[in-house]
Amino acid sequence: GAGVSQSPSNKVTEKGKDVELRCDPISGHTALYWYRQSLGQGLEFLIYFQGNSAPDKSGLPSDRFSAERTGGSVSTLTIQRTQQEDSAVYLCASSFGRGGLYEQYFGPGTRLTVT
Amino acid sequence: KNEVEQSPQNLTAQEGEFITINCSYSVGISALHWLQQHPGGGIVSLFMLSSGKKKHGRLIATINIQEKHSSLHITASHPRDSAVYICAARNYGGSQGNLIFGKGTKLSVKP
Numbered sequence: 729g730a731g732v733s734q735s736p737s738n739k740v741t742e743k744g745k746d747v748e749l750r751c752d753p754i755s756g757h758t759a760l761y762w763y764r765q766s767l768g769q770g771l772e773f774l775i776y777f778q779g780n781s782a783p784d785k786s787g788l789p790s791d792r793f794s795a796e797r798t799g800g801s802v803s804t805l806t807i808q809r810t811q812q813e814d815s816a817v818y819l820c821a822s823s824f825g826r827g828g829l830y831e832q833y834f835g836p837g838t839r840l841t842v843t
Numbered sequence: 844k845n846e847v848e849q850s851p852q853n854l855t856a857q858e859g860e861f862i863t864i865n866c867s868y869s870v871g872i873s874a875l876h877w878l879q880q881h882p883g884g885g886i887v888s889l890f891m892l893s894s895g896k897k898k899h900g901r902l903i904a905t906i907n908i909q910e911k912h913s914s915l916h917i918t919a920s921h922p923r924d925s926a927v928y929i930c931a932a933r934n935y936g937g938s939q940g941n942l943i944f945g946k947g948t949k950l951s952v953k954p
Contacts, residue, residue: 770946770947
């Protein structure tokens with residue numbers, strides 16, 4: 729079946745612009761995660777959605793970052809007023825059940841470059 | 844000190860060698876994940892375990908809860924195993940979904 733998909737695969741934007749990154753999780757997966765991987769760095773948790781519960785936003789680095797998940801499926805990560813330090817690969821993952829307790833399936837990522 | 848530590852940071856092996864990558868954590872966990880990140884960037888989940896041992900093909904993952912330590916073993920290594928291997932802990936007392944990641948072990952298997 730279809731895996732986790734993300735779009736766009738690459739995004740180049742000017743400093744100060746807003747960007748939206750999209751994630752389509754595997755159908756039926758109730759948990760959805762956003763991570764960030766800066767160049768040469770490890771994975772960094774950003775936000776987690778579980779069903780209809782309030783999202784865990786504890787990893788968002790600033791209030792310029794926000795995410796929503798509509799209808800328990802597709803998620804959009806929005807970065808407002810982008811800065812150069814936002815340049816990274818943004819990864820989305822989904823899993824069948826409660827966060828961290830089930831295998832996660834990762835999307836291919838969106839490479840964001842802020843110039 | 845990071846809550847999840849991996850060793851070694853880099854590892855070069857000859858094809859056919861037995862490989863061990865270690866992961867130690869300082870927090871109580873409810874689950875531990877091993878991930879593989881290919882040179883192209885794609886990430887694949889290898890194992891999720893909370894006790895004992897799991898095996899999939901040439902890969903074996905073990906965890907010792909008392910010692911707060913997990914190992915990933917690769918038997919009969921092959922150049923296609925070259926990747927970054929990442930350990931991630933689901934903190935028992937932490938917020939749900941918030942995995943704590945190790946910095947990864949970069950493995951290079953030479954033919």
